[in-house]
Amino acid sequence: MPETYPETYFDTRRLAGAHFPVAVIGGGQAGLSVSHCLRERGIEHVVVEANRVGHEWRSRRWDSFCLVTPNWQCRLPGYPYRGDDPDGFMVREEIVRYLEGYVAHFRPPLVEGVSVTRVRRPAGGTYELATTAGDFTAEQVVVATGPYHRPRIPRAAERLPAGIEQVHSSAYRSPAQLPDGAVLVVGTGQSGCQIAEDLHLAGRQVHLAVGSAPRVARFYRGRDCVAWLDEMGHYARSIDEFDDAGAVRMRVNHYVTGRDGGRDIDLRAFAKDGMRLYGRLTSIDGPALEFADDLKVNLDHADAVAEGIKDAIDAHIAARGIDAPTEPRYTPVWEPDGQAGELSLAEAGVTSVVWATGFARDHRWIEIPAFDGRGYPMHWRGVTSVPGLYFVGLPWQHSWGSGRFEAVGRDAEFIAGHIDAGRRLADVCGTLTGAPTRVAAAVPVG
Numbered sequence: 001m002p003e004t005y006p007e008t009y010f011d012t013r014r015l016a017g018a019h020f021p022v023a024v025i026g027g028g029q030a031g032l033s034v035s036h037c038l039r040e041r042g043i044e045h046v047v048v049e050a051n052r053v054g055h056e057w058r059s060r061r062w063d064s065f066c067l068v069t070p071n072w073q074c075r076l077p078g079y080p081y082r083g084d085d086p087d088g089f090m091v092r093e094e095i096v097r098y099l100e101g102y103v104a105h106f107r108p109p110l111v112e113g114v115s116v117t118r119v120r121r122p123a124g125g126t127y128e129l130a131t132t133a134g135d136f137t138a139e140q141v142v143v144a145t146g147p148y149h150r151p152r153i154p155r156a157a158e159r160l161p162a163g164i165e166q167v168h169s170s171a172y173r174s175p176a177q178l179p180d181g182a183v184l185v186v187g188t189g190q191s192g193c194q195i196a197e198d199l200h201l202a203g204r205q206v207h208l209a210v211g212s213a214p215r216v217a218r219f220y221r222g223r224d225c226v227a228w229l230d231e232m233g234h235y236a237r238s239i240d241e242f243d244d245a246g247a248v249r250m251r252v253n254h255y256v257t258g259r260d261g262g263r264d265i266d267l268r269a270f271a272k273d274g275m276r277l278y279g280r281l282t283s284i285d286g287p288a289l290e291f292a293d294d295l296k297v298n299l300d301h302a303d304a305v306a307e308g309i310k311d312a313i314d315a316h317i318a319a320r321g322i323d324a325p326t327e328p329r330y331t332p333v334w335e336p337d338g339q340a341g342e343l344s345l346a347e348a349g350v351t352s353v354v355w356a357t358g359f360a361r362d363h364r365w366i367e368i369p370a371f372d373g374r375g376y377p378m379h380w381r382g383v384t385s386v387p388g389l390y391f392v393g394l395p396w397q398h399s400w401g402s403g404r405f406e407a408v409g410r411d412a413e414f415i416a417g418h419i420d421a422g423r424r425l426a427d428v429c430g431t432l433t434g435a436p437t438r439v440a441a442a443v444p445v446g
Helices: 029-040 055-059 092-106 155-159 190-201 225-231 245-249 267-272 295-320 408-433
Strands: 019-025 045-049 110-112 116-120 127-131 136-143 165-168 182-186 206-209 276-278 281-285 288-291 342-344 350-355 389-391
Touching: 019 029, 019 127, 029 045, 029 092, 029 408, 055 092, 136 408, 155 281, 182 190, 190 206, 190 267, 190 350, 206 267, 225 295, 267 276, 267 295, 276 295, 389 408
Parallel strands: 019 045, 019 136, 045 110, 136 389, 165 350, 182 206, 182 350, 206 276
Antiparallel strands: 116 127, 127 136, 281 288, 288 342
16 A cells, blocks of 8 residues: 655645745755755745655665764754764664654645656746646756665676575665575675674674775774864865866765764674675676675775774874874784685575665656766756756765765755845846846745
């Protein structure tokens, strides 16, 4: 039976045929942040969410999921974290409650359970939005649907034996969900490493295909590394400061965990404790899998990045004369044997595969020429070259913190300010020329 959604703060039946100064597509932390900033400026708008607020956290995260950044970094506009554990890490249900509390706090003009299926803009005209609740128009559109649209699973997965259970990381919930037997996890970004740990702690035999993702220590010299990096300005560093901005935007995040108060994820320690590690998965021939001979390179690279971050923290401490405890550096506890890996699923007793292989963007519903050859939105700080079209919530939209609770509010503030400035300019031009200056909303949204 399909899930039903309550009409939150806007009557869905009054959406069709309406016209809005601004339409915000997506009611996650990015869209809600934009709504708050628009509300502060008195700009009428509507927020259209395909599911429910918190859907991504509620429905696409596993049972033991928690944030990897401390709670104090949750800084949505007008609603910073107010709990009693600022240095802790909110679990899935707490994240959902945080977002629901944000909605209750400022009551945005929110429509839930309505999908936007098409956005287009006839030459020189207003934006036309087709939705599952009817069509409407808007002067300006903010796309706040994030970057994680379609789970990406390699075509090679089709060559696995029919009896192998396969799930994408977005559909993984707990070890109990998978059939008895060993599990192969493919991918070592944040999700892959945390899922591998979740299975390992549950006593499952885990085989892990290790990629090139970097890692970071959880704590160093008396503080969470996130606190050091925040103090050092890393989360506020602009993408414009990098010569290879395109490559920076494609970087995967460092793996670490906030589980049980936070700790490192050390794949070498897992291997010492019985987890089987391999390099990148290169081929599947039925029950026979082959892996690249790059496991050592990938582990060494991850360690080098973690140690490089510690070097930067050391330099920061020394330059400012900060009184911080010293501690020994990381020493590898396990080394691979240097052989290219092979795995027989049958011999290893592998009955399931978790694909932690990321997501693909899908903006095909936006019928506007605002994308490059890879389908990435062409923008500067979320402002596109198409008048009135904006994006919020993209990784590295402007800084390392973009898209996260830590800095999505700054990006939203910038976009709302840009919208407001454009509106004021239109008013001035209208006054000078005698043209209409503002299109009123067809229905109340406040």
